[in-house]
Amino acid sequence: MTESLSPAARQDIASHLHPYTNLARHEEVGPLVLTHGKGIYVYDERGTEYIEGLAGLWCASLGFGEEELVSAALEQMRKLPFYHTFSHKSHPPAIELAERLKAVAPVPMSKVFLANSGSEANDTVVKLLWYYNNSRGRPEKKKIISRIKAYHGVTVAAASLTGLPLNHRDFDLPIARILHTDCPHHYRFAQPGESEEDFATRLAASLEQLILAEGADTVAAFIAEPIMGAGGVIVPPRTYFEKVQAVLRRHDVLMVADEVICGFGRTGNFWGSQTFGIRPDILTCSKALTSGYLPMAAVLISEAIYEGLREESRKIGMFSHGFTQSGNPTCAAVAVKTMELMERRNVVEHVREVAPRLQEGLRRFADHPLVGEVRGVGLIGGIELVADKASRKPFDPTQRVGAYCAERAQAHGLILRPMLDTIGFCPPLIIEGGQIDALLERFGEALNETHAWVRKG
Numbered sequence: 001m002t003e004s005l006s007p008a009a010r011q012d013i014a015s016h017l018h019p020y021t022n023l024a025r026h027e028e029v030g031p032l033v034l035t036h037g038k039g040i041y042v043y044d045e046r047g048t049e050y051i052e053g054l055a056g057l058w059c060a061s062l063g064f065g066e067e068e069l070v071s072a073a074l075e076q077m078r079k080l081p082f083y084h085t086f087s088h089k090s091h092p093p094a095i096e097l098a099e100r101l102k103a104v105a106p107v108p109m110s111k112v113f114l115a116n117s118g119s120e121a122n123d124t125v126v127k128l129l130w131y132y133n134n135s136r137g138r139p140e141k142k143k144i145i146s147r148i149k150a151y152h153g154v155t156v157a158a159a160s161l162t163g164l165p166l167n168h169r170d171f172d173l174p175i176a177r178i179l180h181t182d183c184p185h186h187y188r189f190a191q192p193g194e195s196e197e198d199f200a201t202r203l204a205a206s207l208e209q210l211i212l213a214e215g216a217d218t219v220a221a222f223i224a225e226p227i228m229g230a231g232g233v234i235v236p237p238r239t240y241f242e243k244v245q246a247v248l249r250r251h252d253v254l255m256v257a258d259e260v261i262c263g264f265g266r267t268g269n270f271w272g273s274q275t276f277g278i279r280p281d282i283l284t285c286s287k288a289l290t291s292g293y294l295p296m297a298a299v300l301i302s303e304a305i306y307e308g309l310r311e312e313s314r315k316i317g318m319f320s321h322g323f324t325q326s327g328n329p330t331c332a333a334v335a336v337k338t339m340e341l342m343e344r345r346n347v348v349e350h351v352r353e354v355a356p357r358l359q360e361g362l363r364r365f366a367d368h369p370l371v372g373e374v375r376g377v378g379l380i381g382g383i384e385l386v387a388d389k390a391s392r393k394p395f396d397p398t399q400r401v402g403a404y405c406a407e408r409a410q411a412h413g414l415i416l417r418p419m420l421d422t423i424g425f426c427p428p429l430i431i432e433g434g435q436i437d438a439l440l441e442r443f444g445e446a447l448n449e450t451h452a453w454v455r456k457g
């Protein structure tokens with residue numbers, strides 16, 4: 001089967017261990033080798049063009065080949081390509097980035113910690129919460145509540161926060177003191193006839209029960225993505241965050257918003273927190289922070305948390321956390337330029353303008369026999385494929401129906417991401433109306449071919 005593969009693809013099989021891949025299957029099918037990109041398109045080594053329907057991994061928000069980002073990186077590399085931010089050192093790009101992030105934060109924030117990935121940012125959050133509660137003389141208040149189907153990354157603590165079975169299985173995770181509460185997916189988990197509001201009330205009550213059962217004095221924080229991304233683009237039911245945050249306030253449990261996907265305009269506001277009325281004590285972001293061009297992530301913390309960290313570091317001598325590349329100047333310069341371009345080009349406005357075309361277009365597939373639910377907000381969407389529309393019965397995962405659909409989309413020049421049988425849509429934010437139509441048309445062909453394939457058994 002590998003005879004038809006290019007030399008590069010064969011070398012890849014021989015040498016490269018791929019993340020998030022069935023390694024045995026990779027030896028048979030090899031990689032799609034991508035060589036360049038422009039705007040919403042990427043090109044493989046044979047020159048075939050694809051619409052990047054997921055902005056890479058939910059991140060290339062300003063599209064590919066953005067010269068201003070390239071120039072920002074080059075300029076900074078010539079000036080000061082690397083410097084660290086440990087022990088009272090700093091540099092202009094890190095300072096400007098922290099300032100800019102504070103200025104756009106959805107609620108007043110005190111300080112910005114810089115890291116390199118969403119996982120590092122969320123791992124940092126776990127450590128900050130523990131350190132903070134030690135500073136407050138509450139050594140028991142350390143548990144963190146996440147949700148079933150959440151995605152918060154893959155490092156040891158972040159993968160523990162993640163609520164997906166394959167991120168735990170055989171990795172001996174989750175670690176202690178991480179708990180998972182209900183997934184807020186109305187289509188899958190609401191009771192018959194239960195409204196979105198009633199479902200939200202029930203989930204908030206269930207969260208409260210969990211906090212009480214564990215003991216509120218042992219629970220430090222609740223972490224949530226405004227829209228769950230990798231768990232299947234799950235949009236929370238109406239009133240969910242309002243009710244959840246009322247519970248958290250009652251029990252002095254902090255709210256952590258993971259904005260790694262939803263931040264930077266994705267949902268039609270700068271932050272997903274603004275779209276869903278979340279008032280976070282801690283906020284993490286990454287991905288679109290540099291439009292995916294270079295690794296960068298940030299953790300924004302409230303004044304109260306900062307004060308705790310400051311006092312503990314005063315007491316024990318050091319806040320001993322940080323990465324060699326925390327705030328790398330080249331990455332920070334690209335992040336600053338990304339934020340500047342978003343502002344100058346009114347990218348969030350643009351998302352608001354074109355999002356209805358994507359959302360309405362996706363909803364036109366709702367009647368398709370293979371489609372169980374269509375969901376999404378702004379420029380993020382998901383289409384869940386089901387074996388039986390009336391009973392909502394999912395496909396047997398071994399059938400790989402979602403993966404087949406994504407393969408057919410790729411054959412039609414559209415890269416999408418299957419999350420089991422939910423197909424994710426998250427195009428670059430610069431996508432234009434006509435390009436959305438092309439994306440939908442290509443997906444429609446893939447969906448029909450998937451339906452024919454399923455019917456053939």
Ligand SMILES: Cc1ncc(COP(=O)(O)O)c(C=O)c1O
Nearest residue numbers: 117118119151152153229260261
């Ligand atoms: C919501 C969310 N948090 C955290 C992460 C982890 O980010 P990274 O892959 O950069 O470690 C992701 C990655 O997809 C994510 O979607």
